[in-house]
Amino acid sequence: MYTQCPECLSVFSVDARTLAQAHGFVMCGHCGGSFDCIATLADQLPPEPFTELPSHEPGVEPPRLESAVYRPKPEAAADETLPLRDDFVDLTVTPRFARESRANRPRRWPWIIACLLLLFGLLAQLGWALRDTLIADATIGPLLQQTCAVFQCRLPQVHDVSKLRLLARDVQTHPTVAGALMISAMVRNDASFTQPWPVVTIRLSDGNGKTIAMRRLNPYEYLDDIDALRRGLAPGASTALVFEVEDPGHQAVAFDMGFE
Known part of the structure; x- marks a missing residue:
């Protein structure tokens, strides 16, 4: 065919x-x-x-076969007079596929622990990136300081010169060094957190307001105490600063001081 x-x-x-x-x-x-x-x-x-x-074309109805060549004899029916006893009627059997599915079920707790560790790591990185904002915050900053005091750790110092207040300043001829000026200032940290010592800018100007001399002093140039330099300026603390600069002459009649 x-x-x-x-x-x-x-x-x-x-x-x-x-x-x-x-x-x-x-x-x-x-x-x-x-x-x-x-x-x-x-x-x-x-x-x-x-x-x-x-x-x-397919037929509408399948052809019916009539001429049977062989027909097997029906089996003898079981004796229905005696009831069949089932000794395992109360036995509960767990299907094999159910046992296999329970045995092969994956353990989820390692993945949960790994996800929690990754989440904590992400939060730690985010907190470190926003550390200055968190420490400077009026609500979160004190909580971080208290927590750090319990664990005996040290928070990084946040630099914010807008919180530094110049309470007083004065300039006079140096009493022991000829041709030099001695400038003193009283500074207070109004922030709620510890700040690093700022860079101090001193400008001397003439009667017309023109700058004739300027000096930028780093903290290690005007502060001799290494421990105080490491601790920084505590919140609410006031300190006196003294600067020794060269006298530019009689043209200098005014001076200005700023922080960076």
Whole structure:
């Protein structure tokens, strides 16, 4: 018998065993298409040249087989007079697939711990990036200081010169060094956190307000106490600063002081 692929029109030879394997549904070995080979099943090929094998319309109803060749005898019915006893009626059995699914269930707690560690690490990085803002905050800053005092740690110093107040200042001729001036100032830290010592800028100007001399002094240049330099300026603390600068002459009639 012969059949034809409707996609590539290739003709194949088939037998009854091939038809019975998939109920007539086969796959073309040339183009890979799947098709019903019974629709074009033919006993013989038409005379060449031919293009397509004739298609058979499927029947509305399947044919009914009447001539039986062999019919097996029915088995003897079981004796229904005696009730069957089931000794395992109260036995509860867990299906094998349920046991396997419970045994193969993945453990989630390592993933939960890993996610929590990653979350804590992310929060620590965020807190370190925003440390100046958090320490300078009026609500969070004191809590951080109290927590750090309990664990005996030290918070990083936050620099905010807008919280530094110049309470008093004075300039006079140096009493022991010729050609020098001695400038004193009283500074207070109005912030709620410890600040590092600022860079002090001193400007000397003439009567017209023109700057004739300027000096920027780093903390280590005007502060000799290394421990005080390391501790910084505590919140609410006031301190006196003394600067020794060169006298620019009689043209200097005014001076100004700022913090950086």
